Amino acid sequence: DADVTQTPRNRITKTGKRIMLExxxxxxxxxxxxxxxxxxxxxRLIYYSFDVKDINKGEISDGYSVSRQAxxxxxxxxxxxxxxxxxxxxxxxxxxxxxxxxGPGTRLTVx
Amino acid sequence: RKEVEQxxxxxxxxxxxxxxxxxxxxxxASQSFFWYRQDCRKEPKLxxxxxxxxxxxxRFTAQLNRASQYISLLIxxxxxxxxxxxxxxxxxxxxxxxxxxGPGTRLSVxP
Numbered sequence: 001d002a003d004v005t006q007t008p009r010n011r012i013t014k015t016g017k018r019i020m021l022e023x024x025x026x027x028x029x030x031x032x033x034x035x036x037x038x039x040x041x042x043x044r045l046i047y048y049s050f051d052v053k054d055i056n057k058g059e060i061s062d063g064y065s066v067s068r069q070a071x072x073x074x075x076x077x078x079x080x081x082x083x084x085x086x087x088x089x090x091x092x093x094x095x096x097x098x099x100x101x102x103g104p105g106t107r108l109t110v111x
Numbered sequence: 112r113k114e115v116e117q118x119x120x121x122x123x124x125x126x127x128x129x130x131x132x133x134x135x136x137x138x139x140a141s142q143s144f145f146w147y148r149q150d151c152r153k154e155p156k157l158x159x160x161x162x163x164x165x166x167x168x169x170r171f172t173a174q175l176n177r178a179s180q181y182i183s184l185l186i187x188x189x190x191x192x193x194x195x196x197x198x199x200x201x202x203x204x205x206x207x208x209x210x211x212x213g214p215g216t217r218l219s220v221x222p
Contacts, residue, residue, distance in 0.1 A: 033210075040119070042198065043155070043212040058209075090154055098143045098202050100210065102154035 003027045006103035019078040023091030031094040032074040036087040081110040115213035123219045134182040134199030143202035148195045189220045
C-alpha cells in the first residue's frame with residue numbers, strides 16, 4: 001500500500017465550485033505539505049503543517065485553505081475554484097532528514 | 112530571478128553516456144539540498160540528498176558548492192530507465208520548513 005495517498009486522482013469542476021482534495025499518510029511524519037505543479041514552473045508551496053495545531057502559508061496560498069484533521073490527514077480546499085487553479089496538486093510528508101515523500105497527485109481542471 | 116534555476120533541457124544522450132546536470136540557488140540561507148526524479152505525470156521521488164562533502168550512490172554522484180551556490184548531479188553509464196525529469200531542491204530553515212524546487216531538467220536516454 002502507498003504511504004501517501006490522495007483523493008480524488010482526477011477532478012473536473014466548474015468555476016465557482018468548492019473543491020476539497022484529501023491527503024492521508026501512514027508514514028507517521030509530523031510535517032505535511034501541499035504543492036501545485038504547473039508546466040515550466042516547478043512545484044510551488046501552497047501550505048504546510050508541522051502538527052495538528054500548526055498551519056502555515058506557503059508561496060501561493062491565496063485562494064486556498066487547509067485543514068489538518070489528524071497527524072495522518074491534511075486536506076486542501078479551493079473555496080471558489082477559478083480556471084487558473086487548473087494544475088497538478090501534490091501532497092507530501094517530510095521526515096527528520098528533510099526528505100520528502102509525495103502522494104500520486106491530483107489532476108484538477110477548472111472550466 | 113528564480114530561487115532555484117536549472118537548464119530545462121531536454122538532454123538527449125545515448126545509453127552508456129555520462130551526463131551532468133547543474134543547478135544554482137539564490138538564497139544563501141539554504142541549508143539542505145536534494146535531487147528528485149519525476150517520471151511523466153507521476154509524483155517526484157527522492158533520488159539523493161546532497162551533502163557538503165559530495166556523495167555517491169551507485170551511478171549517481173552529487174556535489175554541492177556553497178561558495179558558488181551550485182549543485183550538480185552526475186549520472187554515469189546512463190540507462191534507458193534513467194529517462195525522467197530531474198528536480199533540484201533547496202531547503203531552508205533548520206527544520207526544512209520551506210523547500211524550493213527548480214523547474215527540472217528533462218533527460219532522455221536513447222537506445
